[in-house]
Amino acid sequence: YPSGNLAIIVVREKKRLICIVQEDKPNNAEIRAVFKSNGRSTCYYPNGAVWINMSIQGGQYLDQEGSRVRRWTWPNSIMSSGPHVPLSPIFIFLNQHMGVRILGQDKITVSFLAMGQQAKFNVGTKVQVSDVGQLPPPTWLGEDELLLLAFRVRILWLFDRLRGCLNFPSNEQWDKIKPPAYLITQTLKILQLCTTSDISDELRSSVRAIVNA
Numbered sequence: 061y062p063s064g065n066l067a068i069i070v071v072r073e074k075k076r077l078i079c080i081v082q083e084d085k086p087n088n089a090e091i092r093a094v095f096k097s098n099g100r101s102t103c104y105y106p107n108g109a110v111w112i113n114m115s116i117q118g119g120q121y122l123d124q125e126g127s128r129v130r131r132w133t134w135p136n137s138i139m140s141s142g143p144h145v146p147l148s149p150i151f152i153f154l155n156q157h158m159g160v161r162i163l164g165q166d167k168i169t170v171s172f173l174a175m176g177q178q179a180k181f182n183v184g185t186k187v188q189v190s191d192v193g194q195l196p197p198p199t200w201l202g203e204d205e206l207l208l209l210a211f212r213v214r215i216l217w218l219f220d221r222l223r224g225c226l227n228f229p230s231n232e233q234w235d236k237i238k239p240p241a242y243l244i245t246q247t248l249k250i251l252q253l254c255t256t257s258d259i260s261d262e263l264r265s266s267v268r269a270i271v272n273a
Contacts, residue, residue, distance in 0.1 A: 061084045061174065063084055065082070065086055065089065067158065068080070076096055076098050077097040078095070079094070079095070079096075081093040084155060092154040095168065095170070097185050098187055100116070103154065103160055109125075114162075117134065118132045132148070134165040135165075147163075149163050156163070158173075165184060166184040167186065202218050203260075205256070206259065206269075210250055210267045210271050220240065250271055251271065
């Protein structure tokens with residue numbers, strides 16, 4: 061960045077390349093996006109919520125509340141069920157210097173603009189699927205993202221109950237007040253992801269315990 065802070069890191073993990081986009085901070089910089097050569101990539105909102113998540117099958121675009129805005133599948137993807145949903149071009153700004161353009165699985169570009177100069181990084185990859193039996197299940201969120209979503213929903217539940225206590229301090233029935241509909245919907249979505257995602261039984265139990273606590 062013009063500030064001298066590191067903006068983009070490219071590292072090798074075994075046979076994979078990973079491109080990491082950081083926020084413009086000197087210390088403890090948050091990760092704004094991660095792109096992996098195996099087809100799994102994630103972009104994050106400034107508040108840390110998942111913005112875009114992509115896998116070998118396709119991807120999804122979420123709002124800051126965790127609700128899915130749209131979803132797509134790659135042309136070469138072999139889905140076990142459901143119709144093929146084409147990608148509409150996506151362009152987002154991670155911050156004032158960094159943007160991400162998604163035109164296809166192999167046409168994903170990170171653009172860096174500063175001091176009148178621009179650099180572009182092609183972080184897309186073409187992952188071919190030749191055998192349905194070898195296709196991994198449609199995991200849209202990684203284990204870390206799933207845990208973060210579970211903790212986020214749990215915290216929102218606690219904040220909602222706290223507001224109930226503050227607004228009705230003398231009401232003995234405050235703990236029986238139903239939470240907002242969007243929290244119930246997000247909880248059900250996370251529980252559904254636990255069922256369909258390729259995660260360990262231990263993690264699945266942990267996520268369920270967090271959202272049902």
